[in-house]
Amino acid sequence: MLRWPSEDDTAACARRLAALPALRNAFIALHGDLGAGKTTFVRHLLRALGVQGRIKSPTYAVVEPHDAADGLAVYHFDFYRFDDPREWDDAGFRELFAGPGLKLAEWPEKAAGMLPPADLDLRIESDADGLRTVQLHAASAAGGTLLEAAAA
Numbered sequence: 001m002l003r004w005p006s007e008d009d010t011a012a013c014a015r016r017l018a019a020l021p022a023l024r025n026a027f028i029a030l031h032g033d034l035g036a037g038k039t040t041f042v043r044h045l046l047r048a049l050g051v052q053g054r055i056k057s058p059t060y061a062v063v064e065p066h067d068a069a070d071g072l073a074v075y076h077f078d079f080y081r082f083d084d085p086r087e088w089d090d091a092g093f094r095e096l097f098a099g100p101g102l103k104l105a106e107w108p109e110k111a112a113g114m115l116p117p118a119d120l121d122l123r124i125e126s127d128a129d130g131l132r133t134v135q136l137h138a139a140s141a142a143g144g145t146l147l148e149a150a151a152a
């Protein structure tokens with residue numbers, strides 16, 4: 001379990017992950033209630049990966065693509081409003097997940113049955129004082145590498 005008592009801790013963890021080649025084709029699923037800090041983590045990770053300018057959140061579009069440094073494509077999904085399984089194929093999400101690039105998904109449980117297993121699952125919780133704790137679970141070799149760096 002990690003502790004992210006402030007957003008600086010979220011950012012530091014994001015920077016450690018951004019340095020890893022194992023991140024480039026990984027799928028990271030982000031669990032946690034509204035306000036837990038999922039989007040905040042994604043924003044810090046995108047910045048650490050060299051994404052410049054305003055970082056838009058997906059929410060209405062379900063996915064927001066970003067171009068990071070070194071030609072890395074990053075797909076930021078937010079499945080909170082995802083309720084039409086046909087959209088999975090129609091919008092080309094299957095191809096996105098099968099292809100190269102970093103995939104980050106908020107509310108993965110709303111696309112359960114369609115999403116492949118994540119390399120790394122992060123479950124962010126905020127306690128009554130607003131202190132964040134993060135549970136990590138790796139399900140692949142790449143995920144294990146990321147987990148080690150995240151916890152370092």
Ligand SMILES: Nc1ncnc2c1ncn2[C@@H]1O[C@H](COP(=O)(O)OP(=O)(O)O)[C@@H](O)[C@H]1O
Nearest residue numbers: 004005006007010034035036037038039040132
């Ligand atoms: N580690 C942290 N410590 C304190 N506040 C945080 C932390 N991470 C995020 N926050 C704050 O929590 C709020 C909601 O975060 P957000 O990332 O939008 O949540 P989510 O995407 O999980 O709904 C933001 O105002 C953000 O600044």
Ligand SMILES: [Mg+2]
Nearest residue numbers: 038039078106
């Ligand atoms: Mg969010």
